[in-house]
Amino acid sequence: MPLARLDISHLRNLTAVRFDPSPHVNIIVGENGSGKTSILEAIHLLSFGRSFRSHKHKTYIQYEQPECVVFAQLEQDQQPRIPVGIKRSRDGAIEVRIQGRAAQSVVELAERLPVQLINPDAFRLLEGSPKIRRQFVDWGVFHFDDRFINAWRDWQKALKQRNSLLRRGKISANLLAAFDQELIRLGEYVNTARKAYVAALTPHFESVLQQLAAGLSVQLNFFQGWDAQKTLSEAIEHSYQRDIDVGYTNTGPQRADLRVKTPSGDALDTLSRGQQKLVVSALKIAQGQLLIERGRQLVFLVDDLPAELDANHRRRLCQLLESLNSQIFITSVGPDSMDFTWSDQTDVRHFSMNQGELSQASKGLQES
Ligand SMILES: Nc1ncnc2c1ncn2[C@@H]1O[C@H](COP(=O)(O)OP(=O)(O)OP(=O)(O)O)[C@@H](O)[C@H]1O
Ligand SMILES: [Mg+2]
Structure with missing residues (x-):
């Protein structure tokens, strides 16, 4: 509109x-x-x-x-x-x-x-912490999947509660296990929605980047936040003792990242400033194209x-x-x-x- x-x-x-x-x-x-x-x-x-x-x-x-x-x-x-x-x-x-x-x-x-913003700070998407890239992905998923926002909020709530229990120490295994069930169900949902979104975004990104900067070779790799060979349940179980030791949840979708790579390494370390701006513009335009394709x-x-x-x-x-x-x-x-x-x-x-x-x-x- x-x-x-x-x-x-x-x-x-x-x-x-x-x-x-x-x-x-x-x-x-x-x-x-x-x-x-x-x-x-x-x-x-x-x-x-x-x-x-x-x-x-x-x-x-x-x-x-x-x-x-x-x-x-x-x-x-x-x-x-x-x-x-x-x-x-x-x-x-x-x-x-x-x-x-x-x-x-x-x-x-x-x-x-x-609203999509392309500005001189745009390279922060490559330079900043994974949180900025998660926000970028989640903005797209929010407009892509109607149920995402509620699942995401409930998952955040469950994660905060678990972390607060871990911080206070002395939690019983039973209580943690009860929390983990909901956390895992919601976390899996968030992750599946993010993966589906990145898969849909990638071809748009590649084609937009070719139009903007032909010949530039850049790949998107989505890291889900834990070992891809494991289910979230297995990953959480595996880091249970570590979570108790450090007092927060070490593994899960809260660690996800969208890694932007060139054949020689991180896009941030290899691309010129102008190329970085083109890559970020391509990411944002690709997000827009995906929305437009869905009638928005x-x-x-x-x-x-x-x-x-x-x-x-x-x-x-x-x-x-x-x-x-x-x-x-x-x-x-x-x-x-x-x-x-x-x-x-x-x-x-x-x-x-x-x-x-x-x-x-x-x-x-x-x-x-
Ligand atoms: N809270 C405020 N109240 C009043 N004026 C403000 C306030 N904050 C910033 N300004 C002034 O408002 C103007 C904001 O300008 P803006 O950043 O939109 O300019 P711009 O045209 O984008 O400039 P540039 O080309 O340098 O990017 C500046 O002159 C600034 O000093
Ligand atoms: Mg200005």
Whole structure:
């Protein structure tokens, strides 16, 4: 569902920004510090209930303001638009509204508005801890398998309870065994769903990467979190004494990782910065393709497109994004680096950002 009519108030330097984005390509150009990333941050907030720049909500609420608000209308085929909104208050309160009613949680918005972000921090997906890659996989599974979110939550709860028992020590084998049954059942579910997802993602990733960076050889290996020759039950039984000794659960889906490899080793150690950005972009676009294939729509946020990419690779990325037929928001410091020629059929809207004010620029103006 593309976003129509966005209303942002008191988010960083965006005091009151209202605009009608294109359902397809939106290009936002402006100087450093003008507020481009903040526009993407507002859309991300609407989908995830949090920013991608900071976990501290106080950092993005405008100085001296009690709250920031983002509103939008979600467009649907032949149906009235759905108004959605989020309000974050300085005191920590979070309010999500969908069609005039309070939503149960931010997950309701995430389901309706899947958002993919490609930004200069993207290589953190390769560089960061396995947790970041698990989150990447789980985001995909969440949109792929309707039952995943509940199984995942229950599994997390069971794992936390087990760890808290282990931490306190002196647990009876019977009590632990009772916990383990549920933990294993849920953990197996989480793992099976993740494996099915990675298997579906892999061919998309390979084909997108070929389009973005032909000849680059990169493989995805999913590590489930324990010895692949063992069932989860066997693995847990095997590490029982160790778990008691160290006071937490050593083995299971909480150790899973999506390993990204080249023929000479970890992608992180062998690929150039630009190649890393292309690999991460391919992963994210592949996730998007998989959703689109299943009849869903999503929004792509591409912050600072030119960062790390040469003209040829920028064009390839734009070409690929255009072919997805999704709504895209691209930011760039200068129009010169946005030299891609979009098809005449593509609804491209150009915006310029100036000290927190957004204005739509006519195409002719951009070209002159
Ligand atoms: N809480 C806040 N309240 C008010 N202004 C803020 C707040 N946090 C950041 N700012 C300012 O808001 C602006 C945010 O800019 P943003 O990061 O969106 O710029 P940008 O156009 O993406 O710049 P760049 O090209 O450097 O990436 C900056 O000028 C920043 O100093
Ligand atoms: Mg920025």
